[in-house]
Amino acid sequence: MAGGQTGGAQGRAWLSAALLSVALLVVPLLVWLLLPRPAPVMPPRREPAQTQLPPPMPEAPPPREPAVVAPPPAPPPPRDTTAASAAPIRGVVLDPDGRPIPGAVVSCREEPSVTATADAEGRFELPAEADGCDAIASHPQFGDAEPTRVAAGRDNVLRLTSAGVIEGEVVDESGRPVEEFLLAIESFSPSAPGARASVSGRARKVSDPAGAFMWDELVPGRYVFTASAAGRPPARSPPVDVVAGRTARRVRIVLRQGATLRGTILDADSRAPVAEAQVELDAVTSSSANAISLALTDAGGNYELQGVPASGPFSVRVRHEQYVTKIVPGLDARGAGSLRADIELRQLGDGGSREELSGIGAVLSASPSGVMIAGVIDGGPAALAGLAQGDVLVRIDGQETTDLPLSDCIQRLRGAPGTRVTVGVERDGRVVEVTIRRDVVVR
Known part of the structure; x- marks a missing residue:
C-alpha cells in the first residue's frame, strides 16, 4: 500500500513539473502576443553597389586629371604622290562650246610626266597618284585649259580655251x-x-x-x-x-638688205687654204628662222656669205670635218655693204677639243625667270668669276636682259679675247655685278 502511494506521489510530482515547464514556455509566448510590440531597431539597409544611384547634382565639367597631359594630335601625313590610291582620276576634255575633244593631252602641272590622252569621246584617265594635282589640257587647235584641281571619285571637266x-x-x-x-x-x-x-x-x-x-x-x-x-x-x-x-x-x-662677209679660211699651222669649209651665221636668232644659206670655201679657201647683218655684232661658225669648229664673234659691218674676216682653223687632235670660241664660256637658255645660265665650261671665264648653273642673267653692260632676245644676249657676251663684259647675276634673291674678262674657250 505504502509502495503504491509512493509511486502515485512520484507520478504526480513529474506531472506537476511538466505542467510547470509548459507554463513557463506558454506564459511568455502569450505575453509577447498580447502586449504591444516596440518598433524594431535595425541598421539601415545597404543596396548593392552596382544599383546605388547618386543624388542628382547640377551639370559640371568632368574633373581634370592633373597628372596626365594629352599630347596634341599629330598632323595628317602629306599626300603620297608616288603610292597608288584607291582609284584613278577620270574626266573629260571639252572645247569652248562644250564638245568633247579627242586627242587632247592632259598632264599634271606639278608632275608633267603624269599624262593621259583623251579618247574618241574626250575621256581621259590619269593614274591614281594624280589625285589632287592641278591638271592642264592642251590641243593644237585650242588654247590650253586653265589649271584645274582634279580628284578621284568625281567626273573632272577640263575646258579648252579658244585659240x-x-x-x-x-x-x-x-x-x-x-x-x-x-x-x-x-x-x-x-x-x-x-x-x-x-x-x-x-x-x-x-x-x-x-x-x-x-x-x-x-x-x-x-x-x-x-x-x-x-x-x-x-x-x-x-x-x-x-x-x-x-x-x-x-x-x-x-x-632689211644684208651685207656680205668675205674672207679666206686657212690652216693655223701651215697657212694653207682650207677648201670645202662651211661658213654660216651663228646664234643670230633663237628660232630656226634663218634663211641665209651657208657658204662653202673654194679651192683657195675663199668664201662669200651673203645676207649677214648690216649693223650690230654677229657671229659666224666655221666647220670642217678635219678641223676644230670655230665660232668667230664680234663681227660688225657698221652699215657698210661688206666686210672681210680671214679665219684660221686648228686641226683635230686625238681626243681633243672639237669647238673653239671667244667669250665667257657660259651656256644660256630662256626660262620663265628670264635668261638663265644653263651651264658653265670648266676653267672658263664664267666659272672662274663664280657664275654657276641656275644663275639668272638680269643685265649685260647695263642693258636689262628683259629687253633683249636670247640671241642678242649671246652675242653681247661673246667678244675678242682680253675684252671685258659686266653682267648682273641674280642668285637667291640678290643681284651681284660681276666683270668678266673674255678669253678663248675650247670644249
Missing part, C-alpha cells in the same frame, strides 16, 4: 612686200601659269605676193616672231599679245 590668231606682213626697208620668207616664233610667254611654252622655235615657209601671213591656233600669251629671207638677215616683230578667240592684226616685220 588666238596673229595676222601681219613682211616688207623690205622701203615698205615693199617680201613675197617669200621664213617665219618662226622667236619667243613665247604664256598668259596662264603652267601653260605649255614649247611653241618657241616653230617655223613655216610663207609665199604670198602681198607679203601677208596668218598664224592661228596660238595659245594665249605674248609672242615675238622672226622672219628671214634670202639676202635679208633675221628681223623680229614687236611683242604681240594674243587673247583667246581674238585676232591680233597689222603686225609688221621689216627685213
